[in-house]
Amino acid sequence: MGAARIVSDPRVMMGKPVVEGTRITVELILEKLAAGETVEQIVAAHPSLTEDGVRAALEYAARVLRMDAVYPVAGAAG
Numbered sequence: 730m731g732a733a734r735i736v737s738d739p740r741v742m743m744g745k746p747v748v749e750g751t752r753i754t755v756e757l758i759l760e761k762l763a764a765g766e767t768v769e770q771i772v773a774a775h776p777s778l779t780e781d782g783v784r785a786a787l788e789y790a791a792r793v794l795r796m797d798a799v800y801p802v803a804g805a806a807g
Contacts, residue, residue, distance in 0.1 A: 733785040746789060748782035751775070758786040 734749040741747055746755045753775055761771050768783050 733779060733782040735785050735789040746786075748778060748785060751777045751782065753778050753782070755786040755789055758783055759790060762787075 735746045735755060736749045737744050737746045742752055742754055747753055748755075748758075758771060758778075762768075762783075766774075768780055771783060772778050772780055
């Protein structure tokens with residue numbers, strides 16, 4: 730199997746970016762990682778997902794943030 734890709738299709742998960750061949754959104758992967766789950770736990774909970782898929786989601790999120798303006802959130806730590 731080749732490297733995982735992130736795709737968006739309006740017929741799948743309302744067009745949210747997902748790992749190709751799954752209905753697992755980049756958003757879900759980021760939320761699970763932020764909640765403290767490990768990559769191994771996420772992959773175990775979603776048999777159609779691979780570690781490459783998780784990495785692809787992280788790479789996609791980083792690329793999107795580089796392209797977009799990011800505004801401070803009131804009350805955010807940091």
